Amino acid sequence: MRYIIALMLAFLPGAGWAEDWEDQLIFNEGAEGPRLRVISSTDTVLFAPLIEEFVAKNPSISVEYLVSGTADINMRVRAAADAFDVVVSSAMDLQLKLANDGYALPIDDIDTPHWAQWHNSLFSFTTEPAAIVINRAAFEGQQVPVTRQMLIEALRKRPEEFRGKVGTYDVRQSGLGYLFATQDARASETYWRLMEVMGGLDVRLYCCSGEMINDLADGTILVAYNVLGSYAAVRAEGKDALEVIFPTDFQTIMMRTALVSNATREPDAAEAFIRHLVAEKSAARETQSSLPPLTSPGGVTDRETIGLNPALLTFLDDLKRKKFLSAWENAVIQ
Incomplete structure (x- = not known):
C-alpha cells in the first residue's frame, strides 16, 4: 500500500516527499554550483564518506542524499525520473530493469571491468555478500x-528457544531481500527447507x-x-554479542550499483x-568508506557473485514473481 501512496504523491502538484525518507541530508550546503539529488538504499553512515570525498574534490557542488528502501526507490524513479540525478541501490535486478527500460543515461569511457557495468548505463562499485548473523x-x-x-539443524534442535527469535527479509516488500531469496533458491533446495523451518518458528520479517x-x-x-x-560487519x-557468518556451503554476493x-x-x-564512486571503490584504492571495494568474482566455486546480466530479469517477470512469492508465502507464512 505504501508504494501505491508513493505513486499517488508523485503525481500530486506540489506534494512533498520529505516526510517519507528514511534519512535526508545535504552535503556542502551553500555551494554555488549545482545540487545533485542522490536517491539511495545505503544507510547514510556508510555512504557519507564517499559523498564527503566527492564534494571535497568538487567544492562547487552540493549533494542532497535521500535514503529509501530498494523497492520504493524503483517505484519513485519510475514515477518521477526528473526528481533525481543519481540512483544507487543494492537491488541489482531492479536497477538493471531501470537501465533496460531506458531510465539510465549512458556514460562512455568509465574505467571499470566489463562484468561490472551494463551497456555503459549501470555501474557496480562494491561487492557484498549476504551473511548469517547470530547472537553468540x-x-x-x-x-x-x-x-x-x-542452521536448519540448530533451529530444529531447540525450537522453543528460537520461536519468534529468528529474522529475515520480507521478500514481498524488500527488493534486496527478493534478490537474495531468488538467487539462493536457484543455488540450492536447502533454501526452501530453511524457509519452512523458519516459518514454523514464527519468523520475524x-x-x-x-x-x-538492531533487533x-x-x-x-x-x-x-x-x-x-x-x-x-x-x-x-x-x-x-554478535557474530557474522559467511556461509561455507555457498555465498550469495551482490554488487551495489549506480546509474544517472x-x-x-x-x-x-x-x-x-x-x-x-567507481574510482574510489575499485579494488586498488583505499577509502574512508566502510563499504567494501569492487572485487572480481574470480571463479571461486563457493562464491556466487550475482552477474550483471539479463538473467537478473528472470524473476521480475510477473508470472515468475507471483509463483515465487506464492511458494515463499506457503513456506514462511504458516
Missing part, C-alpha cells in the same frame, strides 16, 4: 552454524538489514538470515559522481 549467547556451548544445513541487526543487538531476535554483509564491530537518471537536470555533475 544463544549458541554458547553449541556448534556455531556455518552452513545453511547446520523485516524491510532491511539495519532493522534486523539482534538488543536480543529481540537471536538469528538473522541473509543480512547484508557490509552492514553486519559495521554494526557488529566492537559488539561481542535519464531525466537528470545536472548530467555533468551526475556523471562526475558516478566516476567518483
Whole structure:
C-alpha cells in the first residue's frame, strides 16, 4: 500500500516527499554550483564518506542524499525520473530493469571491468555478500552454524528457544531481500527447507538489514538470515554479542550499483559522481568508506557473485514473481 501512496504523491502538484525518507541530508550546503539529488538504499553512515570525498574534490557542488528502501526507490524513479540525478541501490535486478527500460543515461569511457557495468548505463562499485548473523549467547556451548544445513539443524534442535527469535527479509516488500531469496533458491533446495523451518518458528520479517541487526543487538531476535554483509560487519564491530557468518556451503554476493537518471537536470555533475564512486571503490584504492571495494568474482566455486546480466530479469517477470512469492508465502507464512 505504501508504494501505491508513493505513486499517488508523485503525481500530486506540489506534494512533498520529505516526510517519507528514511534519512535526508545535504552535503556542502551553500555551494554555488549545482545540487545533485542522490536517491539511495545505503544507510547514510556508510555512504557519507564517499559523498564527503566527492564534494571535497568538487567544492562547487552540493549533494542532497535521500535514503529509501530498494523497492520504493524503483517505484519513485519510475514515477518521477526528473526528481533525481543519481540512483544507487543494492537491488541489482531492479536497477538493471531501470537501465533496460531506458531510465539510465549512458556514460562512455568509465574505467571499470566489463562484468561490472551494463551497456555503459549501470555501474557496480562494491561487492557484498549476504551473511548469517547470530547472537553468540544463544549458541554458547553449541556448534556455531556455518552452513545453511547446520542452521536448519540448530533451529530444529531447540525450537522453543528460537520461536519468534529468528529474522529475515520480507521478500514481498524488500527488493534486496527478493534478490537474495531468488538467487539462493536457484543455488540450492536447502533454501526452501530453511524457509519452512523458519516459518514454523514464527519468523520475524523485516524491510532491511539495519532493522534486523538492531533487533539482534538488543536480543529481540537471536538469528538473522541473509543480512547484508557490509552492514553486519559495521554494526557488529566492537559488539561481542554478535557474530557474522559467511556461509561455507555457498555465498550469495551482490554488487551495489549506480546509474544517472535519464531525466537528470545536472548530467555533468551526475556523471562526475558516478566516476567518483567507481574510482574510489575499485579494488586498488583505499577509502574512508566502510563499504567494501569492487572485487572480481574470480571463479571461486563457493562464491556466487550475482552477474550483471539479463538473467537478473528472470524473476521480475510477473508470472515468475507471483509463483515465487506464492511458494515463499506457503513456506514462511504458516
